[in-house]
Amino acid sequence: VQTRFPPEPNGYLHIGHAKAICLDFGIARKYGGTCNLRFDDTNPIKEDVEYVDSIQEDIQWLGFRWENIYYASDYFDQLFEFALWLIDHGHAYIDEQTAEAIAEQKGSPTQPGRESPFRNRPTAESRDLFLRMNSGEFDEGAMTLRAKIDMASPNMHFRDPIIYRIIKTPHHRTGRTWNVYPMYDFAHGQSDYFEGVTHSLCTLEFEVHRPLYDYFIDRLIESPFKTEDNYRTRQTEFNRLNLTYTVMSKRKLLQLVKEHRVNGWDDPRMPTLCGMRRRGYSPESIRNFIDSIGYTKFDALNDVALLEASVREDLNRKATRVSAVLDPVKLVITNYPDGQTEEMEAVNNPENEADGTHTITFSKNLWIERADFMEEAPRKFFRMTPGKEVRLKNAYIVKCTGCTKDAEGNITEIRAEYDADSKSGMPGADRKVKGTLHWVSADHCLKAEVREYDRLFSIENPSADERDFRELLNPESLTVRENCYVERYLAEKKPGDYLQFQRTGYFMLDPDTTEGHLVFNKTVGLKDTWAKKAKA
Ligand code: ATP
């Protein structure tokens, strides 16, 4: 078994590509075969080494290793010679009509097309023109090389498809060597054949291209370019991945980047692999999600909530539990001695004992979440409210004694008293209280910026909407919180470390972090048990 993943280096990989990668590399792995990475670099206008590099990085991050790296441009010589052979054998001709005229003669699926007036020109004339096209004598669009197949075929792709066009933009690998470039259909199948690919897996939209894919391989086998092992590669199609609330077309994603509607390809709201990595998704969670949706012959729209569930499931196993207060309000433990501190032991991950513990400093002045206090609370509010007890995570049970408000009625400070005998882990400290709150010590914490993300688009399927997709962007997809406090232990963390801010969600340090300015991305929230209880 030999497969390949064939991206065009004209953008960054997105989660749709991950579906193709998991299949291409997965099938090879399963059957003890190999998978190559092949760049389908046949259109220099849109391609760039930036994309070549990012594609390699993203595949490796996802957990796959290719056997070889190939480029369609490696075959430009062979393809050009093969095109000349087709011309010589009456299978191709130079058409001097405009693209519009050619399109206009194509006919429709129910109506045959019309033949080009250049279709039956002498082969020597086509050969001469093709060589001169490549030497740079003609302008872009002046003429094309077309395969001479069947203008009446029920398969539109057989109606004398264009196989070469003039492009004067330098190529990122071959520079100015070529002035003509093969079309996708004239490069893809041949590249598969030259490499000895056994299973050419691609998405459903290529099903209608398959007869043409086979046609060119048939011609290759008749030509001097027949390979020694002459393996007859077969194309098999599978369904594309589409996700709710996002778009998957590279053209549209590029537009979002170029128009600064997002902050680059790796903006954590993007469906790109680099965006997801930056946001804190793990490669395992993406692979598990792809496994769970499977491969079919029907295009579907998959719920992004399924992906998020997969992320939660994996990060629950991986993430280090830490304390961070995103919307802080002061809590003073009035009976705790001034200036005293204690190092409290915090378990890094209750799902994995081997992850060990770290310590968090406790003191008299703490920060807690504003939403964790209510002056007048409903009966089922198991957080902080005057007269009730709660546990401060990894520390003591405290009883709220009241609060202070400013002139507008905003709560500026909450007061509580601690029970010195209730320290977590001490004998007899397992007295039952309903709520456990997270906190950080005001004098022993770090300030942080936290970026929270919502869906990039406001509607489920922006690709199916008639409006310009940019009008469908969710204006509230990014919320920045500037005044968060996190425990000091987080100073040691790096982008790539999976974190759970207890009771809030999963987070990851962002590369925008600088000395003294921590920035975190919210990966995904925890399930909100309070919301669920409230509903019940
Ligand atoms: P564009 O968005 O420019 O049309 P593309 O998405 O087809 O490009 P390629 O670089 O040609 O991008 O894709 C490389 C491989 O990934 C192809 O085999 C393609 O079928 C597959 N692929 C692309 N998008 C998806 C998707 N959404 N789901 C599954 N596979 C995909």
Ligand code: MG
């Ligand atoms: Mg493509």
